[in-house]
Amino acid sequence: MTENxxxxxxxxxxxxxxxxxxGGMADVYEARxxxxxxxxxxxxxxxxxxxNPTFVERFRREAxxxxxxxxxxxxxVYDWGPANSTYFIAMELVTGSTLADVIRESxxxxxxxxxxxxxxxxxALAFAHRHGVVHRDIKPSNVLLTxxxxxxxxxxxxxxAVTNDEDLTQTGAVLGTATYISPEQARGEDLDGRSDVxxxxxxxxxxxxxxxxxxxxxxxxxxxxHVTERPAAPRSINASIxxxxxxxxxxxxxxxxxxxxxxxxxxxxxxxxxxxxRPIRAGTVEMASVADATMLAGAAVTNTGSxxxxxxxxxSTSSIPVISDSPNQNERRHRVWPWVLLVIVILLLGAxxxxxxxxxxxxxxxxxxxxxxxxxxxxxxxxxxxxxSALRRAGFQPNIEFKNSSQSSxxxxxxxPRGGSRVKKGSTVSLVVSSGPAAVTVPNxxxxxxxxxxxxxxxxxxxxxxxxxxASAAQGTVISESPGAGQSVAKGSTVILTVSSGPSxxxxxxxxxxxxxxxxxxxxxxxxxxxxxxxxxSSSVPSGDVISxxxxxxxQVAPNSAVNLTVSSGNTTAVPNVAGDxxxxxxTTLQNAGFTVASQDxxxxSSSVPSGDVISxxxxxGTQEPAGTSITLTVSTGPSSTAPGSSNPGSPPAAG
Numbered sequence: 320m321t322e323n324x325x326x327x328x329x330x331x332x333x334x335x336x337x338x339x340x341x342g343g344m345a346d347v348y349e350a351r352x353x354x355x356x357x358x359x360x361x362x363x364x365x366x367x368x369x370x371n372p373t374f375v376e377r378f379r380r381e382a383x384x385x386x387x388x389x390x391x392x393x394x395x396v397y398d399w400g401p402a403n404s405t406y407f408i409a410m411e412l413v414t415g416s417t418l419a420d421v422i423r424e425s426x427x428x429x430x431x432x433x434x435x436x437x438x439x440x441x442x443a444l445a446f447a448h449r450h451g452v453v454h455r456d457i458k459p460s461n462v463l464l465t466x467x468x469x470x471x472x473x474x475x476x477x478x479x480a481v482t483n484d485e486d487l488t489q490t491g492a493v494l495g496t497a498t499y500i501s502p503e504q505a506r507g508e509d510l511d512g513r514s515d516v517x518x519x520x521x522x523x524x525x526x527x528x529x530x531x532x533x534x535x536x537x538x539x540x541x542x543x544x545h546v547t548e549r550p551a552a553p554r555s556i557n558a559s560i561x562x563x564x565x566x567x568x569x570x571x572x573x574x575x576x577x578x579x580x581x582x583x584x585x586x587x588x589x590x591x592x593x594x595x596x597r598p599i600r601a602g603t604v605e606m607a608s609v610a611d612a613t614m615l616a617g618a619a620v621t622n623t624g625s626x627x628x629x630x631x632x633x634x635s636t637s638s639i640p641v642i643s644d645s646p647n648q649n650e651r652r653h654r655v656w657p658w659v660l661l662v663i664v665i666l667l668l669g670a671x672x673x674x675x676x677x678x679x680x681x682x683x684x685x686x687x688x689x690x691x692x693x694x695x696x697x698x699x700x701x702x703x704x705x706x707x708s709a710l711r712r713a714g715f716q717p718n719i720e721f722k723n724s725s726q727s728s729x730x731x732x733x734x735x736p737r738g739g740s741r742v743k744k745g746s747t748v749s750l751v752v753s754s755g756p757a758a759v760t761v762p763n764x765x766x767x768x769x770x771x772x773x774x775x776x777x778x779x780x781x782x783x784x785x786x787x788x789x790a791s792a793a794q795g796t797v798i799s800e801s802p803g804a805g806q807s808v809a810k811g812s813t814v815i816l817t818v819s820s821g822p823s824x825x826x827x828x829x830x831x832x833x834x835x836x837x838x839x840x841x842x843x844x845x846x847x848x849x850x851x852x853x854x855x856x857s858s859s860v861p862s863g864d865v866i867s868x869x870x871x872x873x874x875q876v877a878p879n880s881a882v883n884l885t886v887s888s889g890n891t892t893a894v895p896n897v898a899g900d901x902x903x904x905x906x907t908t909l910q911n912a913g914f915t916v917a918s919q920d921x922x923x924x925s926s927s928v929p930s931g932d933v934i935s936x937x938x939x940x941g942t943q944e945p946a947g948t949s950i951t952l953t954v955s956t957g958p959s960s961t962a963p964g965s966s967n968p969g970s971p972p973a974a975g
Contacts, residue, residue, distance in 0.1 A: 327403055327782070327784035327813060327815075328353070328402075328784055328785065329350070329361060329363070329402040329403060329407045329409075330398060330400050330402050330407060330409065332352055332353045332354040333350045333351070333352055333353070333359065333361050333398075333407065333409050334350055334351045334353060335348035335349075335350045335361055335363070336348065336349050336350060336351055336358075337349050339360070342362075342474070344364060344365055344368050344374055344377075344378070345362045345363055345364045345365060345378070345408075346362070346363050346365070347360055347361070347362050347363075348360070348361045348363065349361075349412060350409070352397075352409070358412045359397060359409045359410065359411070359412050360394075360409070360410045360411065360412040360413070361407055361408070361409055361410075362407065362408040362410065363405060363406075363407050364378050364405050364406040364407070365405070366404055366405045366811070367726075369401075369404060369405040369406055375406060378399075378406050378408070379399070379406075382396055382399035382408045384452050385408075385410070386399070387450060387452070388446065388447055388450060388452065390443055390446045390447075391469070391471075392439050392440070392442055392443035392446075392469070392470055392471055392472060393443050393446065393447065393471060393472050394410055394411050394413060394463065394471050394472065394473040394474075395410060395411040396408060396409070396410045396411075397409045397410060397411070403782045403783070403784070403813070404782050404811075410473075411471075413463045413465055413471055413473070414465065414466055415463060415464045415465040415466045416463075416464055417459060417460050417461075417462065417463055417464070418436065418459035418460070418462035418463075418464060418522070418526070419458075419459035419460040419462075421459075421464065422459055422525060422526060422529065426529045427526065427527060427528065427529045427557060428526040428527065430527065430559070430560055430561055430564050431594065433523055433526040433527050433564070434523075434564060434567075434590045434593055434594050435470075435594065436462065436464075436470055436526065437519060437522070437523045437526075437586075437590050438587050438590040438591055438594070439469075439470035440457070440462055440470060440472055440519055440522070441516075441519060441583040441584070441586045441587035441590065442583075442587055443470075443471075443472040444457070444472070444512065444515050444516075444519065444583040445512075445582060445583040445584040445587060447472075448511075448512035448515070448582060448583060453510050453511060453512060453514060453515055454472070454515050454518075455504070455510060455514065455515070456474065456496055456499075456518075457472075457499060457515050457518035457519050457522060458496050458498065458499045458518070458521075458522065459522055459525065459526075461473050461474045462522065497538035497539075497541040497542050498521065498531045498533070498534075498541060499518040499521045499522065499531075500518070500541075500542055500545055501513075501514040501517035501518060501545065501576075502517070502545050502546045502574050502576075503576060505542040505543075505545050505546050506546060511576075512582050512583055513576040513579050513580070513581070513582070514576070515583065516571050516579050516580050516582070516583055516586055517571055517572060517573075517576070517579060519571060519583070519586070520568050520569075520570075520571025520572045520579075521571075521572070523567075523568050523571070524550065524553055524568050524572070527553050527557055527560050527564070527565075527568065528553050528556040528557050528560075529556075529557070530556065532550035532551060532572070533545055533548065533550070546574070549574075550569065550572050552565060552569070553565045553568055553569075561593070563593050563598075563599050564593055566599065566601050567586070567589050567590060567593060567599060567601055570586075570589075570601040570602075571586065580601075585600075588600070589601055691714075691743070691744045692741050692742060692743055692744060693713055693714050693715070693741065693742070693744045694713070694739060694740070694741050695710075695713070695715065695734070695736050695737065695738050695739065695740045695741075695742060695748055696709045696710060696713050696738055697734075697737075697738025697739055698710065698731050698734060698738060698750070699731050699732065699733060699734055699738060700730065700731060700732075701730070701731050702729050702730060702731070703719065703729045703730075703731065703750070703752050704729075706731045706734075706750060707719070707750070710748050710750075714744040714745060715742075715744070715745070715746055715747070715748045716745065716746070716747045716748070717747075717748055717749075717750055718747050718748070718749045718750065719749075719750050719752055720749065720750070720751055720752070721751075721752050721753070721754040722751050722752070722753065722754060723753070723754055723755065723756060723757040723810075724753040724754075724755075724756070726753040726755075727753065727755065728753055728754055728755035729752060729753065730752065730753045731750050731751070731752055731753075732751050732752070732753050733750070733751035734748055734749065734750050734751070735748070735749045736748060755809050756809035756810040756811050756812075757809070757810045758807045758808065758809060758810070759779060759780070759781075759807070759808065759809075759810045760805060760806070760807055761781070761800070761802050761803065761804055761805065761806045761807075761808060761814060762775055762776070762779060762804060763800075763804030763805070764776065764797050764800055764804070764816070765797050765798065765799060765800060765804065766796065766797065767796070767797050768795050768796060768797070769785060769795050769796070769797055769816060769818045770795075772797045772800075772816055773785070773816070776814050776816075780810050780811055781811070781812060781813065781814045782811065782812070782813040782814070783813070783814055783816060784813055784814075784815045784816070785815075785816045785818055786815060786816070786817050786818070787817075787818050787819075787820040788817050788818070788819065788820060789819070789820055789821065789822055789823035790819040790820075790821070790822065791819075791822055792819040793819065793821070794819055794820055794821040795818060795819065796818065796819045797816050797817070797818055797819075798817050798818065798819050799816075799817040800814055800815070800816050800817070801814070801815045801817075802814065821846065821878060822846075822878070823877075823878075824875045824876065824877065825845060825846050825847060825875070825876055825877070825878055825880070826845075826873060826874070826875060826876075827847065827868060827870050827871065827872050827873060827874045827875075827876060827882055828841055828842065828845055828872060829872035829873070830842065830865050830868060830872070830884075831865055831866065831867060831868070831872065832860065832864055832865065833864065833865050834863055834864055834865075835852065835863060835864075835865065835884065835886055838865045838868075838884060839884075842882055846878045846879065847876070847878075847879065847880055847881070847882050848879055848880065848881045848882070849881070849882065849884065850869075850881035850882055850883040850884070851883045851884075852883075852884045852886055853883070853884075853885050853886070854885075854886050854887070854888040855885050855886070855887065855888060856887070856888050856889060856890065856891040856892060856893075856943060857887040857888070857889065857890065858890040860887035861887060861889065862887055862888055862889030863886065863887065864886065864887050865884055865885070865886055865887075866885045866886065866887050867884075867885045868882050868883065868884055868885070869882070869883040869885075870882065888943055889943075889945070890945060890946065891943035891944055891945055891946075892912055892913055892914075892943065892944065892945075892946060893940075893941050893942065893943055893944075894909075894912075894914065894936060894938050894939065894940050894941060894942045894944055894948075894950060895908050895909060895912050895940065896940035896941065897909065897933050897936060897940070897952075898928075898933055898934060898935055898936075898940065899928065899932055899933065900932065900933050901931060901932055901933070902920065902931065902932075902933060902952060902954055905933045905936075905952055906952075909936075909950050913946035913947065914944070914946070914947065914948050914949070914950045915947060915948070915949045915950070916949070916950055916951075916952065917949050917950065917951040917952070919951075920951065920952045920953070920954050921937075921951060921952065921953040921954065922953075922954050922955075922956050923953055923954070923955065923956065924955070924956045924957065924958060924959040925955040925956070925957065925958070926958045926959075928955035929955060929957065930955055930956055930957030931954065931955065932954070932955050933952050933953065933954055933955075934953045934954065934955050935953045936950050936951065936952060936953070937950070937951040937953070938950065
């Protein structure tokens with residue numbers, strides 16, 4: 320996995336923007352969460368590991384372990400899942416530096432600052448342990464220091480729930496970082512929170528002295544020292560370390576976990592007592608002899624300039640063979656030593672006879688030429704040029720053959736004899752060098768739906784990344800691809816599809832004269848919605864047809880915009896309101912509006928409308944009626960007590 324993942328989308332929402340770290344099984348990117356518009360850290364599993372069920376399970380375990388831990392001193396995990404033929408984890412992006420950076424730049428950390436960092440890490444571990452999770456890989460590169468001084472523990476990559484019996488490590492091996500591994504972890508025993516306490520003790524030791532307590536040329540040798548050797552006293556390396564803080568560190572580093580702090584909370588309490596200048600509760604502890612301390616102190620001084628480079632080879636999380644250390648080993652040695660002595664005597668007598676026999680034969684034999692041998696360097700994973708140079712320096716002749724593989728072109732993917740073998744100098748060592756993935760032709764998927772295009776490309780072992788763009792093509796249609804169709808590219812390459820999200824602006828169609836139903840269907844098919852519908856009389860547009868739209872036809876609007884419709888109610892006019900007018904005035908008003916007045920009026924008594932004035936009309940005022948409609952007037956006869964003939968509502972008022 321390299322920076323060529325930039326531009327791809329993971330989990331439909333995470334877009335890598337720059338590569339910020341590379342771990343033992345994944346790349347870490349600064350990525351943009353397109354849904355929430357925020358930056359996250361995106362860990363992407365190496366594609367070659369995504370087909371390994373063990374690694375995928377470990378990757379899933381990391382996400383689940385960390386996602387279950389919500390704490391200010393633990394890096395938050397937001398999301399995880401499969402994408403682009405691999406797996407990803409989206410987590411909190413912490414801006415700042417790692418503790419490894421601080422140690423590398425400053426050499427040592429001031430005691431007070433080291434105690435504060437250790438206390439914060441212990442707080443995070445105590446929370447995780449209470450939730451049944453042991454980190455198993457505490458080291459400076461997993462301790463993050465934010466720009467405002469907060470401490471956060473990251474990468475529960477090999478964390479395992481204490482209550483889960485499933486073991487993802489291989490038989491006869493343990494997983495961890497050799498420099499910081501606990502003795503019980505090196506022996507392959509079951510772990511609890513005290514293993515993390517030991518690893519944190521190693522980290523504090525390195526902060527205070529500038530060097531780890533146990534150094535060697537191989538991870539196995541370092542792990543063996545964790546099991547068998549006592550650490551040198553930190554103050555023998557850095558005399559400025561307060562004795563109480565030295566005692567706390569050495570308490571963490573006891574070989575027998577029963578002699579360490581019982582949990583991370585107890586360790587944090589002692590660190591806070593030290594910071595408050597109160598007596599600590601750690602008892603007496605064992606440490607290495609003065610000679611061992613002097614040796615380690617000398618190593619720390621000698622390696623000051625190159626210590627980081629030396630440790631790099633054993634710093635990564637890796638699988639380490641179990642270190643066997645039986646508790647009854649010394650007792651068994653005492654039982655068997657007489658037998659061992661007898662075997663040694665027999666072997667010495669046999670060796671003497673063999674020696675003199677060879678001398679006798681050699682005096683009569685011809686001298687044989689001396690054969691010089693050497694160890695074949697392990698160059699698998701190195702570049703072709705560096706590998707061949709290393710073999711020639713060791714006295715071997717490289718022979719190169721090329722083979723397609725998922726590894727980068729020019730990377731050594733195999734050697735024979737194997738690295739570490741001892742063979743005759745001058746022998747030929749055959750190297751298999753990757754020529755990159757096999758070339759395949761990009762199919763033409765332009766014009767297809769995005770789902771069909773992705774299926775076609777995935778079936779041919781391509782990775783797919785999709786971008787969206789406004790275009791005149793139907794929404795969801797592929798409008799371009801990169802690399803283009805017909806190009807020859809490496810198998811497993813990523814093809815970037817540009818898919819239409821529809822036009823950015825739509826034209827309001829002309830629906831004037833269409834029925835309301837037809838106009839509504841046409842607007843919907845063009846990606847618009849029907850807004851409000853109002854009615855208006857018209858002598859030229861039939862009733863029920865559209866008179867006009869707002870916005871008007873031809874206007875450019877955004878997709879899904881609402882278009883208001885004005886619909887014809889036919890050649891009709893609203894009946895004027897003539898209530899309260901005299902019959903003469905009402906008649907004139909109605910005739911001017913295009914209506915006729917019935918020859919026979921209706922009469923009704925009214926205490927509020929004067930006699931002879933209009934009370935109401937039939938049809939009622941405001942009603943839309945065709946021109947020429949006859950309007951009947953209801954006229955007041957005045958109050959019933961004074962109106963003659965009031966018993967007959969249909970009678971006109973009496974003459975004055």
